[in-house]
Amino acid sequence: MQLARVLGTVVATVKSESLEGRKLLVIQPLDGSLNQKGSPMVAIDSVGAGKGEIVFWCRGREASFPFLPSEVPSDCTIVGIVDSVFLDSRFTASNQESEV
Numbered sequence: 001m002q003l004a005r006v007l008g009t010v011v012a013t014v015k016s017e018s019l020e021g022r023k024l025l026v027i028q029p030l031d032g033s034l035n036q037k038g039s040p041m042v043a044i045d046s047v048g049a050g051k052g053e054i055v056f057w058c059r060g061r062e063a064s065f066p067f068l069p070s071e072v073p074s075d076c077t078i079v080g081i082v083d084s085v086f087l088d089s090r091f092t093a094s095n096q097e098s099e100v
Contacts, residue, residue, distance in 0.1 A: 001056045001079065003030040006049050010042050018072050025049060025078065027057060032087055043076040053095050054082040 004027035012024060023045040031037045034054070046066035049055045055078045057063075063077040083095060 001058050003032070003034070003082065003085070004028055004043075004055055004057055004078075005030060005034075006051050006053050006055060006078075007040055008051055016073055018070060019044070022072070027055065027076075027078065030054070032085075034085060041076055043078050044072065044074045045078045047078055047081055049078050049081050054085065056080045056082060 007026040007028050010024035010026060012019075025043055025045050026040050027043050028036055028040045029038045043057050044063075044067075047055075057076060057078045059076050063074040064072050066077055066079055067074070081095065
């Protein structure tokens with residue numbers, strides 16, 4: 001699992017039937033210090049995340065597991081909302097302070 005910040009939403013009027021009713025979000029991957037790492041990507045939200053929140057996400061085959069027994073074509077899924085991040089015994093960030 002990796003960290004990311006939710007940048008916004010994606011609207012797709014035409015999509016796979018198994019994606020109907022699922023929220024698509026644009027996320028920016030982050031490193032452990034919450035600096036941007038890599039390019040933004042689209043992820044399926046499985047936990048109710050919103051813009052500006054720090055989330056953790058997974059890729060690959062495991063990205064479809066939160067939706068079992070449904071078969072959802074996902075290569076990137078948000079699987080949790082981060083409350084706080086601690087690094088080297090010092091406070092790094094929390095979602096309460098990260099509103100954009």
